[in-house]
Amino acid sequence: MNSNVTRIPTTIALTLALVSGLSGCGGNKPAEGGAGAGSAASPAGGGGGGPKPAGGTILIGHYGSMTGSEATFGQSTDNGIRLAVRERNAAGGVKGKTIELKTYDDQGKAQEAGTAVTRLITDDRVTAILGEVASTLSLAGGRVAQQYGVPMISPSSTNPAVTQIGDMVFRVCFLDSFQGWVEAKFARETLKAGKAAILYDQSQAYSKGLKDYFKKAFEYQGGIVTTEQAYSGGDQDFSAQLTTIRATKPDVLFVPGYYTDAGNVSIQVRKLGITVPMLGGDGWDSTQLAAIGKDAIEGSYYSNHYSFQEERPEVKNFVEKYKADYGRVPDGLAALGYDAARLLFDAMDRAESLEGKTLGAAIAATKGFKGVTGIISMDENRDAKKSAVIVQMKGGIPVYVTTIEPPQ
Amino acid sequence: MDGVAVGSLYALIALGYTMVYGILQFINFAHSDVFVLGAWISYTLAVGLGYAAADAEPSVLAAVGILLAAMAACGAAGFTIERLAYRPLRRAPRLNVLITAIGVSLLLQNVGQLKWSFGTQPQRMPSVLADRVLGSVAGVQVHLVDLIGAGTALALMLVLDRLIFHTRLGRAMRAVSHDTTVAALMGINVDAVISFTFVLGSSLAAAAGFLYAMKYPGLNQPAHATWVLLGLKAFVAAVIGGIGNVRGAMLGGILIGFIELFGAAYLSPHLRDIYVFSILILVLLVRPSGILGRAVAEKV
Numbered sequence: 001m002n003s004n005v006t007r008i009p010t011t012i013a014l015t016l017a018l019v020s021g022l023s024g025c026g027g028n029k030p031a032e033g034g035a036g037a038g039s040a041a042s043p044a045g046g047g048g049g050g051p052k053p054a055g056g057t058i059l060i061g062h063y064g065s066m067t068g069s070e071a072t073f074g075q076s077t078d079n080g081i082r083l084a085v086r087e088r089n090a091a092g093g094v095k096g097k098t099i100e101l102k103t104y105d106d107q108g109k110a111q112e113a114g115t116a117v118t119r120l121i122t123d124d125r126v127t128a129i130l131g132e133v134a135s136t137l138s139l140a141g142g143r144v145a146q147q148y149g150v151p152m153i154s155p156s157s158t159n160p161a162v163t164q165i166g167d168m169v170f171r172v173c174f175l176d177s178f179q180g181w182v183e184a185k186f187a188r189e190t191l192k193a194g195k196a197a198i199l200y201d202q203s204q205a206y207s208k209g210l211k212d213y214f215k216k217a218f219e220y221q222g223g224i225v226t227t228e229q230a231y232s233g234g235d236q237d238f239s240a241q242l243t244t245i246r247a248t249k250p251d252v253l254f255v256p257g258y259y260t261d262a263g264n265v266s267i268q269v270r271k272l273g274i275t276v277p278m279l280g281g282d283g284w285d286s287t288q289l290a291a292i293g294k295d296a297i298e299g300s301y302y303s304n305h306y307s308f309q310e311e312r313p314e315v316k317n318f319v320e321k322y323k324a325d326y327g328r329v330p331d332g333l334a335a336l337g338y339d340a341a342r343l344l345f346d347a348m349d350r351a352e353s354l355e356g357k358t359l360g361a362a363i364a365a366t367k368g369f370k371g372v373t374g375i376i377s378m379d380e381n382r383d384a385k386k387s388a389v390i391v392q393m394k395g396g397i398p399v400y401v402t403t404i405e406p407p408q
Numbered sequence: 409m410d411g412v413a414v415g416s417l418y419a420l421i422a423l424g425y426t427m428v429y430g431i432l433q434f435i436n437f438a439h440s441d442v443f444v445l446g447a448w449i450s451y452t453l454a455v456g457l458g459y460a461a462a463d464a465e466p467s468v469l470a471a472v473g474i475l476l477a478a479m480a481a482c483g484a485a486g487f488t489i490e491r492l493a494y495r496p497l498r499r500a501p502r503l504n505v506l507i508t509a510i511g512v513s514l515l516l517q518n519v520g521q522l523k524w525s526f527g528t529q530p531q532r533m534p535s536v537l538a539d540r541v542l543g544s545v546a547g548v549q550v551h552l553v554d555l556i557g558a559g560t561a562l563a564l565m566l567v568l569d570r571l572i573f574h575t576r577l578g579r580a581m582r583a584v585s586h587d588t589t590v591a592a593l594m595g596i597n598v599d600a601v602i603s604f605t606f607v608l609g610s611s612l613a614a615a616a617g618f619l620y621a622m623k624y625p626g627l628n629q630p631a632h633a634t635w636v637l638l639g640l641k642a643f644v645a646a647v648i649g650g651i652g653n654v655r656g657a658m659l660g661g662i663l664i665g666f667i668e669l670f671g672a673a674y675l676s677p678h679l680r681d682i683y684v685f686s687i688l689i690l691v692l693l694v695r696p697s698g699i700l701g702r703a704v705a706e707k708v
Contacts, residue, residue: 071528234634236624260530264626
């Protein structure tokens, strides 16, 4: 009996919350403050001062790994996107409307990614979607977006299969095939490496793909791959693989994994007395690489989407604002999140309406967009054609070495 | 050498699983998270004491201090978990306790990721102990850290063994494990014994966490899947040794460490997890009660 008494008010409260929540996320309704049901979104998306755009809001969605093993990916990307949204709202929004961002956490899990995108489209009725970083999750989310005909831009999924889902899925980063080629070219021409050994993460499609592309390009350019060894992401002991690698006397060690593992690998590489430089991909890009690797990672190289030391005005402006807002140097994922959001706003400006097909066509028509991560043009596969940079770890920070343009 | 070092860590964690199982007949799934807590508390203390600085001098005193502090903190955590989560369910069906254990595990993982606790970033454990190569035996390098790690683990296990088989408290633990009701009738404070078991198991897990962080300084973030796998392997060690049997857990841990690292070194490193779980299947098929499952009558 006692429990009945308490249960009734709870039910009423829940219903009320639900009703007010539903009416709040209508999206096309001229909302006063834009107070949606957003318990997941932090208030940063609304924008503080500046000139208030008059007519309503445009809701866009972001799904990413805000928690879980790859939490830094989602968090960095979200920071970049939120910065772009604030900037745009301060400059009057898009088509006279305020941009509002809603972020859902997918915990780095594929099934959660699908659910998050479904929620964004059916519950929140977003105009467009940004996400994900990991290719497996973009594949899960992209299928849902394609099915409902809502454009989705992946900031940083480099696996070719992502944009092959259909005409509603785009990306603003380069592909692994290009990245593998860039690294092989750098190893052959700049490092003058004749022999390369590979240690890759067998549990990540990203790492396996990049390894294959690197190997192909490196051998095509006249190099020899001495051995291919594998580990599983999160492993702590690489001594068996590294002993084999040491015996083949390579000139360079290619480690196309993520930063935590790369840092751990570097510690043991130096412990075993291997002195050749290590080479990695954009998965290395995190401040934690130096935090974990310390001395061991010094002198190693990786390819990335941009370097915060580049002199281009877009880069300077972005790095300055990001530092002011978040108190640290933006990594490549933050830059790509920022570019994805800005490219979307640019397409919204050009599109006659914000209906899925029209907006999608406008994104596909993007040519020569000046982003922080290079000049972006969409090709016929909805992939971005752009340059890559090579950086070297020196004194705990990635120092800009060179830019490599795509082959014509 | 790595086999002994890693194996003795598995053994330390396995002890916590096996002691709790011996007394309560349930698998404490939150145990591996206490191990993670131990590793991360060690990291926090080491950074707090200024060992993250490049010119910090390693010191044995600080290492012992951090080890004991982490053990005390995790012991307290183990006590709290038992008091708040498991004790209210003492008379509930075992399945409820099991599900609660999974809940506690998720709670610890997610609290560990919060900004004010350990965060979502992997970190580098500062070197509190100086590591150097002491020499090599048959082509195998012997590192000081491995030696200290294995030595500490073995010492702790010896202390535990003495405690269980040669003290009044140990006798009480064995009695509770044998028959809780009768033990209670004989005037043993069952709740206190169970609490003590949790404190003991958790502080051993914390010691394993500290030693693990010393050996593999790149700490994965608190909810990383690797930690779960490590805990799972320790659990396998407990099962192989005979769950509920303390000496079996020690044996199982070292066995698992050897099998994993020898398999990785001489067969193929790609399948290292598979060796461990194949052994589990083999043991379950041939001797379901574990290697020492029946050999020793008294279980704790």
